[in-house]
Amino acid sequence: MRDQVHQVNQPSLAPPTRPPFWRNATFLKWAAQIGALVGVAALGFVLIGEALSNMRAQGLSLDWDLLTDPPGIQLGEGIFTHPETGLEAFYTGAVNMLRVALSGIVAATLVGLVVGVSRLSSNWLASRLATVFVETFRNIPVLVQVVFWFFFASLLFPSLRPDSSGPIPGWLLVSRKGVSFAWPFPQETFWQWAVFLVVGLLLARRVYRRRLFRVEEAGEDARPLTWAVVVLLVVAAVGWYAHPLAGAVGWAFGGVAASVRAIPLLAYQVILAAISIYFGQRWIRRFLDSRRSPAGLAKLTDDDYFRMVMAGLVGIVGAAALLMLPGITELGTELVGSLLEFFDRKFDFLRIGAPLAWGQPSVELPGRFPQIADTGMTMTPSFFGIWMGVTLYTSAFVAEIVRGGVLSVPKGQSEAGYALGLRWGQLFRMVILPQAFRVILPPLGNQYLNLAKNTSLGIAVAFPEMVQVGQTMFNQTGDTIQVILLWMGFYLSISLLLSALVNYYNRRTRLVER
Amino acid sequence: MENGTTNDIIICENVKKWFGDFQALRGVTVSVAEGEVVVIIGPSGSGKSTFIRCINRLEQHQEGRIIVGGTELTSDVRNIERIRSEVGMVFQQFNLFPHLTVLQNITLAQIWVRKRTRAEAEERARELLERVGIPEQASKYPGQLSGGQQQRVAIARSLAMDPKIMLFDEPTSALDPEMIKEVLEVMQELAQTGMTILAVTHEMGFAREVANRILLFDEGQIIEEGPPAQFFNNPRHPRTRMFLSQILSH
């Protein structure tokens, strides 16, 4: 009977009409977008064409010979100080950059944590000093700081004499030619020991979880942390002597490397192309599944169609590129193969001896002038400048992030904790830190990224990192476009890697919370 | 019903709408005559808000037809503009522009959409503020007003565009009880001037007194419709009876 009400006849409804295209919202939207896309593509086409003809006129071309030709340059420090190919030069630059970035990230985090917590301290002097630290270092351009520390080290440190032994003999040597300190150097057996360390860490984690479970379930005083540390130490100690056993790992790497090289290139190409198409297809299928209802497929918007077309296109273009340009696959297999062989070479049953050897700073006298011998770990003035500069600059920002993170935890949380009878230490570790950590992590990742990018200022103090090497290269060859493309590839992959890492931890901490 | 007659200002035919995989409207067919006051009630999530938002294309219906004032809602740019400028809308959360004063809130669209001069627009704005009973608040910011006052400004803002139809989307749901009355009075006065009104509301008193017709929505469909007297006193559908007993029990 209800049906009668709204199933009435509709006599006067005219048949629907389509609007002309210039008034059709959907058409206009897509016309604008495709127009913009075509415009940008045309601009890029014209500019690149112009650039190519200009370069031809100057006798330059857009090839990648600079990676294989001898570059004829010298680098201040690093793995290859006299690189024989451009690739070696860039490799040296990349490793130098990573050295500064990683050690800088560790140092900046530690300094930033201490300063950030000090700013919150109830001790007036500590909080004031921390404030001064933050306001000083974050308001001076990082480049000024880098250059300052470089000149500070090379002008104000004591000059090196044959009998120099530094402020702490045997441990620390400070001189105008660099800062050298004692360091446990990994030996050729280190990798074998590292296998034990990894196993030890995994075991320790497992033991920690078990003991923690017993604390929580049975209420025993099971000391999870002590147990975990003891397990790790025991495994490490056993491994220190038993490490040749890990030589077996070398076989595994060698075997896989051999089989990787044995498969013909075309097989890889076909497999990878198939995988590319499969992923495109899978993405579309999952997307459609997400829009499906029990009643059937929901109406798709044009944005949905665009996404699916893009996913399909990416899959197909990827497959076509893999099939038509065997170079990509070749590069990939070559990289994987040599990486595996590299690991293979690190393991051998016959290698014995301590995995780490203690090295102490010392001075040598090869000619008339004294030099820092490479018995200790040495920071050149360039390294010192860039490292101090980026570390102090970043630590000021890290301190602010830490402070903001701790302050972001509502006061009610600590009051509730005290009310439950938690002590301050427990409260900080179990209530405030986990909550602050979630606030701290994303901006902290950003700061790490900034630090990594700021290492490029090494160029101002002649530190051979990626940008300095690149500039030296294009001053020799004139291949600016190639070098800039290499830089972009390098820094973008580091950015992607770091942000992927941060996202992963972010997701994990969020899951833990539930 | 007088569906399809010449003075129908809104005609909806078999309107369907999905959100992802959820079907919000399952074929709504209804017509509203010029000057008619229609109140839509129904449980939350029944699609009543979605329905009136489709009428000025804040949501796009995906199947069926909607014709407002003789113009059909399609992807024709001209039609969308014409319909929006003829249909005013009042929201549950007021949605006043917080960065503008009350007066600027009311004059903004008059100046830029209706192309009136500032003086004309301000004159009209003051006239409408007078009509909704808050002429003294013209130079304040929305954040400084009470909820009821904000909603009355929102009504004035819509009226300033001289719409033929007014849509109300739960205009009193976000208000404290003592403020509901002042808004309802404005709406009632509006109904008496012959404005076509489509209102989603839970105010049964308003529905009973002012509405010409009441629609009950459930699960994306119209379950029952009829004049208030019949609707409240003699509902035909068991679902209506259940809904009314829930609503009126407190």
Added chain:
Amino acid sequence: MSLQPHELPRPSEPPPKALRSTGINWMRRNLFNSVFSGALTVLLTVGLLVGILAVLRFLFSPERRWEVIPPNAVNYAVGSYPREDLANVWRSVWIIAALAGLSTVFWGLGGRVSLIRTLAAVRAAGVTVLVVGALSLWSPAGFAVRSWLVWGGAFLAAAGWAGMRSIREDRTFSAASALAALLLGGLAIGWFLLDAVAAQWHGRLVVTALLLLAFHWIGRLAGTRISEQTMKRGTTLLWLLSFPVIYLHVQRSPRLVWEEVTPWLPWAGLVVVAGLAVIGLVSRLGREQAAAVNFLLGGVAILSWAVQWPMAIRVLALLLTLFSLATPTFAASPQSRRIFYWSWLGGSLCLLYFFLLGTGSTDLATRGEFLGGFNLTLMLAVGGIALSFPVGLVLALGRTSTMPVFRLMSTAYIEVVRGVPLITVLFFADKVIPRFLPQGLDFAGEAKALLAIAAFSAAYLAENLRGGLQSVSTGQFEAARSLGMTTAQMTMLITLPQALRAVIPAMVGQAIALFKDTSLVAIIGLADFLRVARDVVPNQPDSLGSILENLLLAAVVYWIFAFSFSRASLRLEKRLGVGTR
């Protein structure tokens, strides 16, 4: 108990002795509140003293050559700007002083300053100087310096202390008069201390200070006649105009030779007049006819790049298309139409002047050497912000757009630029832009660096703006839509005003970062402030071996600017927070 009658209100008692704010109690609460804290205090005090001593030894070491800094003041300030034209630089300083004076009226300087707090600050400063002076006894500082520090510190501390003793009640005075007193006092001290150096500038500094004060009072007077909003808008417009006026007109060197005005000028004039007609026509047409006209106009503007038209005409045609596109939505009422006429006239004439700069023997596009030192640093910072704003806005709108292609393009640009260091973008501009230009043609390094900084900063700005755009609730869009606004009107009138207000603090932070980042142009060989301090001055024969002194000077100058900006932004943030709730 509760039945007992309440006692009469008791007089308030003084707090117990342990709670009173005496020095001892303060120390007990803030320095020795636990064993750990006490130990920390002792440790930090010792460390602090040792640190200050080390710094003093460094600063007052006989090897330090601080005396090379004052004679190079002009180098730091303007680099190699032609010395015979220095008056132009002063003129631009005066323009800024006048505008700053106007702006002080609504920069919150109408506020009050507390006398007691001022005196307390004087006392604290005096004690600090006194302590440093005492420590300098163990440093190689000369007798004169030591006595100045000790006696000056003692005097300040005593003055502050005595002042605080002598007044009973706090009094306040206006911030503007405080500023005036500070300025005049600074000038007097400058006269006294820096006489040898500043003698030649003293008159000009006085003019600067007087202009600042005069325009402050002019602003106050004007404020009584015009509404604050009009004042603010007018001053903002003047600030915006001051940048191109200063760098492209007042300071340009060599000056424009009007005799070389090029043959396209009459044609350009014709385009300007035609533009007025087009705007008038389009604003009166219906929507679809207007769209047709705009379509034609855009076609002509784009095709003009394929034929041999003068560059100025091509760019003017593009500008006219932009104006004409905005006309149907924003210029249909007579009032807004008049605004459009005037902005078209202003915009196109500015553009024409800009092209006059790039022609003939005084082509600024290829010659930027006249900019240098802190002047260049400021130009890059201000210009970078000004140019990156519209680009960043377009990118942010693109990234939040519902149209997938625009979203994709904006996202790609933003993520790529944010993933690489600024120095690679600078090298790109410096080395790759000439590759895209016809043989032998190149822009000035300064212009390329400005473009690179703006392009870099735009990506970061876009991310900030995106945050603001996303903070505007969907209800606002729905309200705007239901009132019949078009997407462009909604964006300009509803979304942006709210989004911009939300991201002002983030944008100030971004501006400070950009200011610091301009120092990177020293690496690609531009003579900015850092390069003058790092390379130019220390390599002069009479100032060899002064690199650390120069770098410290650079650090201090950059610090002062960055720090005061960040403090100002904190104040702004607080004020906005109060204003918008």
